[in-house]
Amino acid sequence: MTILLPTSTAGSLPKPSWLAEPEKLWSPWKLEGEELVAGKQDALRLAVEDQRQAGITIVGDGEQTRQHFVTTFIEHLSGVDFEKRETVRIRNRYDASVPTVVGAVSRPKSVFVEDAKFLRAQTDQPIKWTLPGPMTMIDTLYDAHYRSREKLAWEFARILGEEARELEAAGVDIIQFDEPAFNVFFEEANDWGIATLEKAAERLTCETAVHICYGYGIKANTEWKKTLGSEWRQYEETFPNLQKSSIDIISLECHHSHVPMELIELIRGKKVMVGAIDVASDTIETPEDVADTLRKALAFVDADKLYPSTNCGMAPLSRGVARGKLDALGAGAEIVRQELAAA
Numbered sequence: 001m002t003i004l005l006p007t008s009t010a011g012s013l014p015k016p017s018w019l020a021e022p023e024k025l026w027s028p029w030k031l032e033g034e035e036l037v038a039g040k041q042d043a044l045r046l047a048v049e050d051q052r053q054a055g056i057t058i059v060g061d062g063e064q065t066r067q068h069f070v071t072t073f074i075e076h077l078s079g080v081d082f083e084k085r086e087t088v089r090i091r092n093r094y095d096a097s098v099p100t101v102v103g104a105v106s107r108p109k110s111v112f113v114e115d116a117k118f119l120r121a122q123t124d125q126p127i128k129w130t131l132p133g134p135m136t137m138i139d140t141l142y143d144a145h146y147r148s149r150e151k152l153a154w155e156f157a158r159i160l161g162e163e164a165r166e167l168e169a170a171g172v173d174i175i176q177f178d179e180p181a182f183n184v185f186f187e188e189a190n191d192w193g194i195a196t197l198e199k200a201a202e203r204l205t206c207e208t209a210v211h212i213c214y215g216y217g218i219k220a221n222t223e224w225k226k227t228l229g230s231e232w233r234q235y236e237e238t239f240p241n242l243q244k245s246s247i248d249i250i251s252l253e254c255h256h257s258h259v260p261m262e263l264i265e266l267i268r269g270k271k272v273m274v275g276a277i278d279v280a281s282d283t284i285e286t287p288e289d290v291a292d293t294l295r296k297a298l299a300f301v302d303a304d305k306l307y308p309s310t311n312c313g314m315a316p317l318s319r320g321v322a323r324g325k326l327d328a329l330g331a332g333a334e335i336v337r338q339e340l341a342a343a
């Protein structure tokens with residue numbers, strides 16, 4: 001990356017109201033069949049245009065073609081029965097009715113590769129594609145086949161690897177795996193979670209990232225956050241092993257969260273996507289707010305490894321708020337770029 005402080009979002013952006021009900025997470029589609037295919041592509045184009053206007057460096061699809069960051073991927077796999085549902089606790093936080101693993105899991109065909117090719121055709125900027133990580137995938141399913149979280153995670157790692165290599169061939173520059181589960185199941189993350197993540201990313205020559213966050217600004221998450229105390233030190237558990245891992249970039253949240261900034265020191269040497277936008281609030285940051293977060297992060301990450309980003313996805317926000325936050329991110333990074341150039 002030649003530009004200093006390349007900006008990006010963690011992943012999702014709000015969908016247009018004609019595609020899915022706004023300000024609602026996992027909102028059902030409003031279109032069907034061919035209209036839905038065309039609608040998703042139009043929405044993706046708008047997401048790219050918003051990022052271009054905001055001066056975002058690494059462009060994503062805004063996750064416009066998926067309803068859910070984990071489930072949409074799993075829907076395309078065989079071995080999982082979506083009719084057979086069981087209630088499980090997601091990330092130890094809330095109960096949800098989830099599909100059941102009923103047999104050996106496999107990926108009969110690619111899931112996002114056509115969407116990624118479409119994104120590739122929209123821009124000459126570097127592009128990033130998000131996939132769920134193995135541990136977060138197993139945490140949204142009931143497993144009646146392998147009966148082992150670790151075994152299922154290794155299977156998903158293999159499947160994710162197949163998808164990731166096809167995404168890379170489609171021209172994706174950064175493949176990001178979302179692993180919010182790393183902030184909850186520390187022991188498993190260190191025992192085999194990081195290893196399965198590396199397995200998913202093996203043989204890739206493009207850059208790889210892992211996004212670890214405290215989730216969308218939805219009620220179950222804000223309630224959980226209230227129980228975490230004044231300092232959120234969850235990253236401390238997994239960062240030492242992530243620092244030693246083969247993953248190139250760590251995406252984390254900073255702005256307005258209770259994560260002590262100095263925890264970034266634990267991953268010194270890695271590229272760091274620093275969340276400088278709070279996705280759990282409708283208040284739009286000023287460019288100066290963003291610049292302030294980035295300046296503080298620069299104490300713990302070298303300038304050439306600092307990637308300004310958002311704390312998490314912005315899907316549940318209104319389009320206006322998300323757009324304002326994108327603009328602030330672009331403008332705030334530019335302030336600090338100029339300061340670094342003048343120094």
Ligand SMILES: [Zn+2]
Nearest residue numbers: 213215312313
């Ligand atoms: Zn997130």
